[in-house]
Amino acid sequence: MPEPTPTSAATDLTSAPPRPTRLLSIDALRGFDMSWIMGSENIFREWARASNTRYRPFVEHQLEHVPWEGFVFYDLIYPLFLFIVGVVLPWSTARNDRTTSMRAQHGRIARRVAVLFLLGLINNDLLQFDWPNLRIAGVLQRIAICYGIAALIVLHTTWQTQVKIIGAILLGYWGLLGFVAAPGGVAGDLSPEGNLAGWLDRNYLPGKILPEYYGHGDNEGYLSTIPSVATVLLGALAGRWLKSPRPWGQLVLGLAGSGIACVAFGLAWGLVFPIIKNLWTSSFVLLAGGLSLLLLSLFYGLIDGLGWKRWAFPFIVIGSNAIFIYVVPGLVAFDFTARALLGGVAQHSGAWGPFVLATAVFALEWLVLCQLYRRKWFLRV
Numbered sequence: 001m002p003e004p005t006p007t008s009a010a011t012d013l014t015s016a017p018p019r020p021t022r023l024l025s026i027d028a029l030r031g032f033d034m035s036w037i038m039g040s041e042n043i044f045r046e047w048a049r050a051s052n053t054r055y056r057p058f059v060e061h062q063l064e065h066v067p068w069e070g071f072v073f074y075d076l077i078y079p080l081f082l083f084i085v086g087v088v089l090p091w092s093t094a095r096n097d098r099t100t101s102m103r104a105q106h107g108r109i110a111r112r113v114a115v116l117f118l119l120g121l122i123n124n125d126l127l128q129f130d131w132p133n134l135r136i137a138g139v140l141q142r143i144a145i146c147y148g149i150a151a152l153i154v155l156h157t158t159w160q161t162q163v164k165i166i167g168a169i170l171l172g173y174w175g176l177l178g179f180v181a182a183p184g185g186v187a188g189d190l191s192p193e194g195n196l197a198g199w200l201d202r203n204y205l206p207g208k209i210l211p212e213y214y215g216h217g218d219n220e221g222y223l224s225t226i227p228s229v230a231t232v233l234l235g236a237l238a239g240r241w242l243k244s245p246r247p248w249g250q251l252v253l254g255l256a257g258s259g260i261a262c263v264a265f266g267l268a269w270g271l272v273f274p275i276i277k278n279l280w281t282s283s284f285v286l287l288a289g290g291l292s293l294l295l296l297s298l299f300y301g302l303i304d305g306l307g308w309k310r311w312a313f314p315f316i317v318i319g320s321n322a323i324f325i326y327v328v329p330g331l332v333a334f335d336f337t338a339r340a341l342l343g344g345v346a347q348h349s350g351a352w353g354p355f356v357l358a359t360a361v362f363a364l365e366w367l368v369l370c371q372l373y374r375r376k377w378f379l380r381v
Contacts, residue, residue: 021052023242025303026087029296031319033080038318038325040363041074046355068192068214069274071287078139078277079231079288080295081322085147086235087296090243092368093155095124102155109151115381116144119323123330136221145225146353150232159240162233169230170282174273176223177281190281192216194371197223197279214278224280231280234289238296255297262290281371314366317373324379325369334364 041063048059062073093105118126120140128134153165181187182199189195198217201209205221213219241254266275266286275284302308309316318325338360339346346353348359372378 011126013135022091023300023304024309024312024316025296025299026084027319028303028315029299029319030081030084030322031315031317032295032299033077033084034318034322034325035315035362036074036077038329038365039358042358043355043362046352050351050355065277068278069190069276071275071277071284072125072377075277075284076288076291079228079285080177080292082143082146082228082231083235083238083289083292083296085143086150086232086237087239087242089151089154089232089236090239105155106152109155112381113144113148116140116147116323119327119381123327126140133208133214133220136339137201137205137213140323142220142225142228146228146232149229150236153229153233154188154236156325158373159237162237166233166237169233170285171226173223173227177279178273190276190279192278195279197221217278219280221277224278227280227282227285230282230285231289234285235292238293242296248301251321252297252301252305255300259293259297262286262293264290265376266290288326317366317369320373321369321378324372325381326367329365334361338364360374 005172015233044059045063047053049058053059064072065074066072093109117140119136120143121134121136123140124135124138126134153162157165177190177196178188180196182194182196185194185196185199192198192214193216195217198221201217201221202221205218209215209218238255238258242251244251246254263286266289269286270281270283273281273283275281275287277284285373299312303312335357338357340359342356346356349356
């Protein structure tokens, strides 16, 4: 009997595809996530405003973080990235890698943590040397810390232990915020002014606490980093599932089923432990993790399962250099270049001018990434 062709295998729900060392769906999902940070939200927002569509209030609402309690689409972007950091851990920390000693793996993890943390500080204007106004916490800093802790856990424990650790983190964090009062406050106060995490940040977090990061604490401060580790570990469990020798249809259904369960539990838990991104509450972890699982199941099923890859190429380009495109726009004035090239067009486009400029900035960033991708130049840490 002849061997099945790659095409027939890709469309067979019962066949187990070969397990590559790098799944395109993960790069594509990371790119989809980063595309919103690059400026997709500006494109959609300006489109909604210029077209004056009846969906404008909905679009604008979904593209702005909720002030405190609640959840919108844009609140998914950061936890989705942390989730993806976890998805790749079963590959990068494979315990059966006999060519790499445990000491070497520890050293590699430490190096990545240090580089990411330093890039985060640079992104926070470290090189301005304005120490009184330097923010120590940040997006990359949290990614560094959560990656380091989760990587060590994945490296040294079984998946059953990882499930228990996730449960302990989520329940423990609920107990901490629900039953331990900030000095001078009351237990269970989850308001911006009275929550325990904010009090800890105000009194013990080095650096400047800025108003745009909710002001009464830092949304990437001490306590809220703990449940963020659980977000990465959820991704690690998903990655372990994808790495298993199962038919791709079963992998997709497993991810989707787990995602639906997490969303349901997160919404239910949110009735007693509110969904608050700034505090990274346990209900927020489950809701965002469930939605991340659903997106991963969709991307994996379409790209690595069915083999439909062409549509995902723009996202793969972005996802292959995610750290680069997060850091570089703070150093390179893409908006200035866009105005220099298309400022006149935008000026004569009336209400569509901001849309033209937002699209131009995004296109310039993507073209740079595309050149790097074609030359196989990737920023790795």
